[in-house]
Amino acid sequence: MSAQHAQPQRRPAAKQTGGSPLGRWLERTDAPRAPYLQALVAVAAATGVGFLLFDLVDLANLVMVFLVAVVLVAARLGKGPSVLAAVAAVAAFVYFFVPHYNSFVLADLAYLPTFLTMLAVGLVVATLTARLRDEALATDARERRSLALYELSRDLTAADDRHAVAAVAERHVQRVRGGRCWLVFDHDDTLAACGSAAAPPLGDDDAAARSVRGAREEHVPPHWATPLVFGGECIGALVCDEASGQPGPAERQLLASFANTLAIAWHRLIVEEQANAARQSVEQERLRNVLLSSVSHDLRTPLASITGAVTTLLDGSAPLDEATRRDLMESIRDDADALERQVRNMLDLTRLESGSIAAAREMHSLEEIVGCALAMAGAALADRPVQVSLPADLPLLHLDADLMARLLVNLLENACRHTPAGSPIRIAADLHGNRLQVAVEDRGPGVPPGEREAVFAKFHRGTGAQHQLGAGLGLAICRAIASLHGGTVRVDDRPGGGARFVVDLTHVPVLAVPTESAEAAAPEATP
C-alpha cells in the first residue's frame, strides 16, 4: 500500500470524524501545504507592518520586523516553512523597501551586505528555532506515548482473564485512536478473537492470520494487525479496524508499543491458566483418591456384611431360630439397598459433573415432582410426618422432573439421616415471578454456620454421619442439579430450630394452562 494511495483516503476521514486527538496532534507536521501558505501570509503581514513603519524608522530597523516574522514562523510551523519565510522576507524587503521601489533592481550595491546578512540571520534563526520546536514536539509526543503505555500496563495488572485484557486493550486503543479492536490468539490451532465487537475475519489471508504467522504488521483493509510477540514467539495479534483512518507512522509505533505491553500481559495469563490447570489436576487426583477410599469403604462394608449374613444362613452346623434368620435377612436387604444407593449416587454425580446429563426441562407440575420424591424416599420416611405446603395455584414450571425429584429425595434422605427418628419434615415452595424456592425443613440439630458451605462438597460427612453408608455424595448431587437449572442450594437455620435447605432457582419459565380454554381447544369431549 503506497503512501500516495493512502493519503487521499485518510484526509477526508479525518475531516469527517475529527480524527483521534493524539493522532491529529502528532501528525500536524505531516500536513503538506498549509504551513507554507501560512509562512507566506506571515511575510505578507510583516510587509504590511513594514509599510506602516516605513516613514518612522530607518531601513536597518525595518529588517527586524521581517526577522520577527521568520522567528514566529519557525517556532510555529517548523523548518521548511521558516526557510521559505526567510527567503520570501528578503525578497519582499528588496522589492518593496529598497530603492528602486517595486523592483528587484538595487539602486546602490551598498545594500547588498544588508540583504545577505538578513538572509543568513533569517536562515540560522529559522533552523535553530525549528529544531527547538521539533525537539519540544518530540518530547511531548514521547511523554504522551509513555503516559498511554503506563496507563495501559497499569490497567492490565488488574485484568485477570482474556476478556478483561481485551476490554482494557479496547478502551485504550479507543482513547488514542478510536475505532474497534480485538485481541486475536491461537486457540487449539485455530485463531480466536477476543473483544466486544463481532470478530474480525480470521481466514488465512486476513490481516490477523498473516500477522500471527509472520510476526509482523499486516494491513488487509479494513483491518490493521500488529503482532503480539513474547520471548521471540508470536502469541497473537492486536487487530484494529480503520473506522478512524489508517494509522500513520506515529500511531503505528504506538500500536507496536501497545502490542508489546499486551503481549506481556497475555503471556502472563497463559502461564496462569497453565498453573490453574495443573492445580485442578492435582485437585482431581485428590478427589480420585478420596473416591477410591470412599468406594472401598462404602461398597466393601455392606458387601462384607452381606457375605457374613449369607454364610451364616447357609451354614447348616448351628440351628438358627426364626427371629435370628429374619434379622440376618433384613440386614442383607438393608445392605443391598445401601449398595444400590451408593452406586447410583456415584454414577449420578459422575454423569452430572462430566456434563453428560443435560437437563431435559419440560413444563411440569411441582406437586407431581414432590409426590414422586416422597414415593421414592418412601422407605426412609416411613416413621416421619411429612408436611407439604405448596401454593394452591402453582402454574406448570420448566424443570427437569427427574433431576428435581432426585434433588428432593437427596434432601429428604439427608434430613432423615441427621435428625432423630420420628421428627417431622416439611416441604414448602414459593414462586415469585420466575423465581422458585423450594425448601426442605427439619427439626434436627441444624448445620453449624462454619459447615454450611462444606456440607455440599463431595465426600463430606457431617458430624454423626461418619459411620453411615451412602453419605457424602447426596448434597453434592443436589448442588450439581440446582446449578444445572441455573440455581443454587444452600442451608440456613429454620426459625424455631432445625435446618432449612433451600433450592433457589432464579429463572424458571412458567406456564399457566387455563383448563377451560384448553378444553375448548381440545377435541370435543363427551363423557
Added chain:
Amino acid sequence: MSEPAKDPAGGPLVLVVEDDAQMRRFLRVTLRMHQYRVLEATSAQEALVCAAARRPDLVVLDLGLPDADGITVVERLRTWYSGPVVVVSARHQEPDKIKALDAGADDYLTKPFGTGELLARLRAALRTHNRTAANVDQGVFVTGTLRVDHDRHEVESRGQPVKLTPLEYRLLQALIRHADKVVTRTQLLREVWGEAHVDEAHYLRVYMSALRHKLEADPARPQMLLTEPNVGYRLRTQ
C-alpha cells in the same frame, strides 16, 4: 429353553427372557414358588422361537439382550402374540423402556426390584389382559374410596359425588381401562386428546393434577393416581 419337571401344574406359563444367569435364577425360583410355570430364554432369537412354539401366558423380557434391543422384540412379538409382555430394564435404559411400552409392552420393572413388586406387576398384567375391552367402560368400577358408575357417568369419592369436566372424566376412564398397569403419556394423550395432541404432555399434567385434587385426600401424596417417573401414570386399585 428349559422346563424342568418341578414346575407346578396348572399355573400361568411365563417366558422369562434374560441373559444374566443370576437374574434368571432369581426369577425362576421366585415365580415357581408362586405357582407359575417357567420357560427360559437367553437371547431375543431364542425368545421369539420359544414364544411361537409354547404360546406362554405372559412374557417377562429383559431389555439388555445381547442380540437385539427390547423394542424390536416387542414389535416382533406383537405381530402375532396378544398376551401380556412385562419389560425389565436397568436405570440407564429409560428411553428404551418407554419405546417398548409404546410399542405394545404392558408394563415394566426397573432393576433392582423386590419380589412383591414383581408379583404385583405380573398379576396386574394377567388380570387386565383377561378383561375384555367391551366390559371395561360399562358397569361400576370401585376401588378404595373411588366409585365410578360408567353407565350413569357418575363419580363418587369418599361417599361424596364429584363433578368432573368431560376431559377429566375421559382421562379417568382411560386410567381405569388400564387399571394397575402403567399407561405412557403418549398412550393417554392419544386416548383422551387424540392423535394430534400426543406431544402436549402439559395438558396431561394439568388435568392429572386436577383429578388428584378432586379424588385424592392428599394430592401431593397420591394413593391411587400414581406418577411413573419419566413414563406416565398408573391407577392403583385395591
